[in-house]
Amino acid sequence: MGSREAERDAVLRALVPVVDGIAATFGPVCEAVLHDYRRPEESVVAVAGSVTGRTVGGAMSEIGLRVLARGDEARDELNYVTRTGTGKLVKSSTMVLRDSTGAVFGALCVNVDVTEVDRVQQLLSALAGTAAGPSQAPVTTFGDDIDSVVDALLDEHLRRQDQTWPALDRTRRLALFRGLDERGVFAVRRSVEQVAGRLGISRASAYNYLAQARTTAEDQGRPRMG
Template identity: 25%
Template sequence: MPAESGTARPINNIVAKRRFSQQDRQLLASYAGLVDGLAAMFGRHCEIVLHSLEDPERSVIHIANGSHSGRGPGSPLSEQALRWLPELERQQLNHSPAGFVQSRLGAPVKSSTLAIRNGEGELIGLLCLNLHLSAPLHEFMADFMPQVAEPPEMSPENFSNNVEELVTLTVERTIEAINADPDVANNAKNKQIVTTLYEKGIFDIKDAIAMVSSKLNISKHTVYLYIRQKKRDEDESIA
């Protein structure tokens, strides 16, 4: 998809060493968290590389799972990245089509390159995703499955169409969970429900207190009381 702004520069200038502004460097550095997040999501066999075009001979500024290619910070642009640079610049593309290449050991890799542009639309960096397909299938699957030794707490996500529905779903599921908890005494359940909802940030939403008081069949004053007690406990733990 074409970018909305920016003017293509001469192709021979794309790979020339040039001086970036501090804003350009900060923008590129902000992508480091995205690199780590994508690696955590897609697993150990997805190599993700953040390049700065300020110095193509030392372009890699952040990398995840770099053991696949043997690269690290300070490594140069890859042949694949160099191949796509002219097209990304000439056609003002935001990314290359996903395609298949070979690793340094001849193994198949599915690869895609994303353009990073500054506020003026100038191409200043690349985010490259390389999925190494030669890995054993069970290792791929293991990265997408819960670890048996450390089972995660799989609480249902609330995908709601509006705020009122979000509050209602959250309140109902919290009530259900606490009412089913034998460790919470019956006379303490309402307070625990309000405390849990407070920790979830529900009371930052307009009219949530009225909705909770109605669901629990208690007064709004009682809800406020439980919230004040929770805040006081937090303040005392900090002091």
């Protein structure tokens, strides 16, 4: 185990100058972020650029949590577009890092602010008479605080249910916990307590719902998370 951890540390150290090089090559609209998934709450080990405002020691985003939840089955996610909470349109790629055994332990992410490019494209389309509606990219929470990421994912799931927690029946409550689990929320320390507090239920109840959701997922042939 010690040699494997040393190998992972060496890979991360080797990629630090790559992070700087990527950001320097593409300029101020580009950000490169290096993540160590062994520490989800403070996964950022190197960052260059400021598209999402992340700093070293910051937390992974909900995208990172999703990759983490997939474990060694995770695949690179390339050239996807999201929108930050401040309205920036960001094109990103997330490339997973594996050790010599094939185990996923981190990721190298590249984020490019394409907000102005999108505006120019909309303007040119309007001038050409082929204007389409504004880009509808999903909003992603980026921040150094993992609690804000967990809160955003919980809020998203509740909005999708279009009901408050007390109004949900048992099936939908289990679906909510299963959805959070599949997004990697419960890989974060103290996340069960945080979710319980937000929902106004006891920690024991939250753990019970999570256990039932995982059992249901296994019965339906889904992989268990965590």
